Amino acid sequence: MVERVRHQLFLPRPLSDRLEALAAKPGATKSAILADALTAWLDRRGSSELDDRFGLRLDRMTGALSRIERDGYVLLETLALFIRFELSIQAPLADGDQAGRAIGRERFEAFVTQVGRQIAAGRRTIGAEQDR
Numbered sequence: 032m033v034e035r036v037r038h039q040l041f042l043p044r045p046l047s048d049r050l051e052a053l054a055a056k057p058g059a060t061k062s063a064i065l066a067d068a069l070t071a072w073l074d075r076r077g078s079s080e081l082d083d084r085f086g087l088r089l090d091r092m093t094g095a096l097s098r099i100e101r102d103g104y105v106l107l108e109t110l111a112l113f114i115r116f117e118l119s120i121q122a123p124l125a126d127g128d129q130a131g132r133a134i135g136r137e138r139f140e141a142f143v144t145q146v147g148r149q150i151a152a153g154r155r156t157i158g159a160e161q162d163r
Contacts, residue, residue, distance in 0.1 A: 040065075 042050065054061045124131045149156065 035062075 050061055050064060053059055053064050124135070
């Protein structure tokens, strides 16, 4: 059995009347109602402490994620504009130009291989000067 300590409280009349009405219901006591209310109030105060403790860190993380998202959009837009530019200045290959198509395939394979190497090594081409 939990040890109980007696407390003397002074409540405003309207609040006291509401407590009396709640305690009049079967199975309810003033002590149980006040203990539940006090526990809930103290628990809310504890959650405020967690907000105070971790709120600043979470705000910083949110800002960092926003910058990462913005940078991703910038990179995608840059890539899309570069591709559109390249496609607009490159002359299309003739249907029978097998040598030109072979050179294009080789260049594409070299490009994909280079991208794979850069990603595997963790190197960056954009912003590499800032990292040094």
